[in-house]
Amino acid sequence: xxxxxxxxxxxxxxxxxxxxxxxxxxxxxxxxxxxxxxxxxxxxxxxxxxxxxxxxxxxxxxxxxxxxxxxxxxxxxxxxxxxxxxxxxxxxxxxxxxxxxxxxxxxxxxxxxxxxxxxxxxxxxxxxxxxxxxxxxxxxxxxxxxxxxxxxxxxxxxxxxxxxxxxxxxxxxxxxxxxxxxxxxxxxxxxxxxxxxxxxxxxxxxxxxxxxxxxxxxxxxxxxxxxxxxxxxxxxxxxxxxxxxxxxxxxxxxxxxxxxxxxxxxxxxxxxxxxxxxxxxxxxxxxxxxxxxxxx
Numbered sequence: 001x002x003x004x005x006x007x008x009x010x011x012x013x014x015x016x017x018x019x020x021x022x023x024x025x026x027x028x029x030x031x032x033x034x035x036x037x038x039x040x041x042x043x044x045x046x047x048x049x050x051x052x053x054x055x056x057x058x059x060x061x062x063x064x065x066x067x068x069x070x071x072x073x074x075x076x077x078x079x080x081x082x083x084x085x086x087x088x089x090x091x092x093x094x095x096x097x098x099x100x101x102x103x104x105x106x107x108x109x110x111x112x113x114x115x116x117x118x119x120x121x122x123x124x125x126x127x128x129x130x131x132x133x134x135x136x137x138x139x140x141x142x143x144x145x146x147x148x149x150x151x152x153x154x155x156x157x158x159x160x161x162x163x164x165x166x167x168x169x170x171x172x173x174x175x176x177x178x179x180x181x182x183x184x185x186x187x188x189x190x191x192x193x194x195x196x197x198x199x200x201x202x203x204x205x206x207x208x209x210x211x212x213x214x215x216x217x218x219x220x221x222x223x224x225x226x227x228x229x230x231x232x233x234x235x236x237x238x239x240x241x242x243x244x245x246x247x248x249x250x251x252x253x254x255x256x257x258x259x260x261x262x263x264x265x266x267x268x269x270x271x272x273x274x275x276x277x278x279x280x281x282x283x284x285x286x287x288x289x290x291x292x293x294x295x296x
Contacts, residue, residue: 072134097123097142105287133268138273153266163233176254203256
């Protein structure tokens with residue numbers, strides 16, 4: 001069993017598709033298939049179910065966790081040595097569902113530490129635990145819970161989520177609205193998996209309702225523009241009201257205590273964070289999200 005075998009196994013495990021994995025790895029599919037077969041023979045058990053579509057089985061999921069940690073530790077070791085040898089802070093890797101929220105703290109961090117390279121990765125919340133466990137990233141920020149063992153966290157912000165509506169919309173003059181009153185309204189929202197979509201679905205499902213979605217996308221800025229243009233309404237976090245540039249819209253409170261989001265910073269509880277990662281963690285954790293400035 002060598003490092004290349006482990007790396008190839010992790011790609012196959014992630015994609016659960018041999019030909020796509022072979023394309024990503026730029027190897028021949030028969031060669032990749034033989035590599036996986038040799039690994040299974042060495043471990044003495046299949047790692048995938050092959051009835052129909054390739055699926056990672058229980059043994060494969062168990063082995064994947066160990067393989068991710070092993071390769072992650074090796075990469076962390078290489079980074080630690082490079083950091084020590086270079087007598088500098090190196091690189092820090094941050095994953096988030098969106099980076100619109102982080103423009104100000106990241107800019108402040110870069111001004112304070114210009115020699116540190118910051119790598120940003122847009123990552124769904126469902127992938128964050130695996131990325132931290134594999135040490136593909138140092139820090140993650142999510143607007144929905146990341147439920148996994150071995151993670152440490154710091155709550156950054158807990159805020160209400162509002163309904164944004166076009167100016168002139170029948171709801172625009174309202175101070176608040178209930179979820180049933182939103183039934184039948186055209187919603188512009190993010191794709192499934194994003195925190196805004198999960199919150200929307202959860203609020204409606206609690207009342208046996210289904211939101212009427214007329215547009216779903218991945219760009220929060222575009223969603224706000226489409227709402228302002230009159231194509232529908234949408235859920236928008238309170239922090240967006242303090243953005244320097246935002247399309248004109250009416251903000252209406254939702255009369256439901258669950259219509260909130262919690263912004264949370266995560267990192268591996270047992271991971272040795274680099275100096276760069278510790279500095280960025282402190283910058284983010286100590287940021288005043290209400291004023292948009294560092295805490296005094």
